[in-house]
Amino acid sequence: MNIVIAQSGGPTCAINASLGGAFREAEKSRHIGKIFGAFNGIEGIIDNKLCDLEEHIGGWSDYELLLRTPSAALGSCRRKLPDWKDDSSIYKTIADNLRKKDIGMMFYIGGNDSMDTVAKFSDYIAKNGRDIKIIGIPKTIDNDLCCTDHSPGFGSAAKYVCTTVGEITSDSTVYSIPSVTIIEAMGRHAGWLAAASCCIRANGESTPHLIYLPEVPFSNEKFLSDVMAKMKEHRAVIAVVSEGVKTDEGRFAAEAYQSGQVDTFGHTYLSGVGKYLERLVASEIGCKVRSIELNVMQRCSSHIASLEDIRSAEAIGAAAVRAGLDGKTGVMMAFVRESNSPYKYRIETVPAQQAANSEKFFPREWITPDGNDVTDDALEYFLPLIQGELSPILRNGIPMNLTISE
């Protein structure tokens, strides 16, 4: 029997480590023949764009580069499959294409939408008497996949956010005049990444002074009064804000601003919440203010990846292969945390259906009553996930990446 591994959804620093972990585990099994990679997720299976992974990541030096390569080495997609009861043709194509290559197991690394694909395809297979197993491997920098303690990719993104917020803290305190710095982190619905910036306090920093998450209704007035209060204590105030903070009517905080302005081409000026709050502070407080969008660097800064994240991504990829060999299908692999200190986890399986249809929000009990900070419980949750480094492999002074071409 052969197997195929595919990657889906947004890029992360750890999705290639899960590919690697699954590959190495599969290599060890005498039940598995060829290990295929599908290009651009499920699209590669539909379009018959596969490669023999042995040729690309079989050698140790390629494998080590793979672990240090951000994004998704096989490419990704954002394709959502229809319900198979409405339209089964695409499912038949997928199943036929897999059978033609004698592929009996498929591993799909991704987030909510990918788990939806795992759930739907396994259901189709079960109801149509075919014999292909499909197993989901979690991945998302947003950490909003439910049924798992955390998702691979999040730890590295959190480590980048902490490192950068620490460095921006040094940068912002350089002048003797009062200033406000607003750092915009990813997270449209769940505030895990912005919240993780609290970890720099474990090193004695007072920053970030304020943290705003989508889980708490956002108000301009409250934000301004929070900032003014912090300015009495600190010369350089630093606030970390999730891109998705919303007013109590559920509208994104920057929405009014976005719809209110038009650029030189007559298009609505779509800017992030950071820029919006920068303008707000400039007009209402009138001090020096800067906003910084951490942008895609949050998800692709492999050079400062968390070793714990990379190793656990490999481990969960390997566990997925073992679960497949044990006969599991239609499941997502999941971390269960056993203790914070010493940090211990085990890996289990959960129904992919369950993971696909809900989002894991940042717990309200880890947000301070005032709604502008997080608690020490959050810090204890985050810290194990950002530990350790995987030093980059450099050539010409620049980190090297692995490229897998079709």
Next chain:
Amino acid sequence: MNIVIAQSGGPTCAINASLGGAFREAEKSRHIGKIFGAFNGIEGIIDNKLCDLEEHIGGWSDYELLLRTPSAALGSCRRKLPDWKDDSSIYKTIADNLRKKDIGMMFYIGGNDSMDTVAKFSDYIAKNGRDIKIIGIPKTIDNDLCCTDHSPGFGSAAKYVCTTVGEITSDSTVYSIPSVTIIEAMGRHAGWLAAASCCIRANGESTPHLIYLPEVPFSNEKFLSDVMAKMKEHRAVIAVVSEGVKTDEGRFAAEAYQSGQVDTFGHTYLSGVGKYLERLVASEIGCKVRSIELNVMQRCSSHIASLEDIRSAEAIGAAAVRAGLDGKTGVMMAFVRESNSPYKYRIETVPAQQAANSEKFFPREWITPDGNDVTDDALEYFLPLIQGELSPILRNGIPMNLTISE
């Protein structure tokens, strides 16, 4: 005789290494007693805010942290002194304050504006029969200081830009649909930082596909036709653009997006050429497009600093102290490159006056005739400056910094 060291201008990753190099060299001299640090540049001397550096960076572990701390450990300022012939009172205050502490030499680490201070103050001293030496130590991430091969701080900023453009390249190629990514680098008038992104080609990358610098007039029409031409060759086109690109009438390309605010030196605050071009591509080409502003991370990402930059910053700080002991004053220390490969330089002195009043632009002969890329000569110039790493010292998984408090 005591000495004082002060830091001025914008933050960099190497300004603390120059402070460290000067400190260590001064420690070795039997002619030098106390080594003071002035808080917030010249302001600390005016306001008598000094510290004994031995207490803060005398130990090896503090010294190692200092080398890894971005920004300016003593704080900075952007204060421009008047011409002393118009108003000498501030010069008298500075000279008196220095003499009161038996300070016979002052070392000022900074960029153009700081060299202006060095030139003016040494002129005042010479014409008023006082005996205080003042020596400038170059620093700028923009690399626009003239009379020196390069400036400390630039190499680390360039290494950050290269690392990040490489990672964004991986990130941007993940989907199978065509896309354009615009990366905005710092550089108001000189395009050195954007140009340095060419180094990733030394590792076999085809990116960046387009590079735009302020040294060449920018036109929206040319930019759009360049992008469309590159889209025929590459699925994911990546363009790196200096924040200060200007139209042929000398207006900043993104002027519509500027606040109109100016800083204390009369510099216009720039932001938004990336966002401006993103809108332009969206409206005129209509494909998937994203802009990324590298923002202050370019100047404060010490965790990926260039070892060559840090070591040469220490070396030029040490050389400044030796020059002062040799009787030099009113000069800026400067690198003279002797060869690219093997990379060799020597350190000399140049009149601070000369460095203060001109800007070093990116050479036109290193820009391709088409004006949208740089040549291999540029690559050879840049590569030595980004070599080597100074691994961060981490606690709790996050790089540590040194804080020197008043």
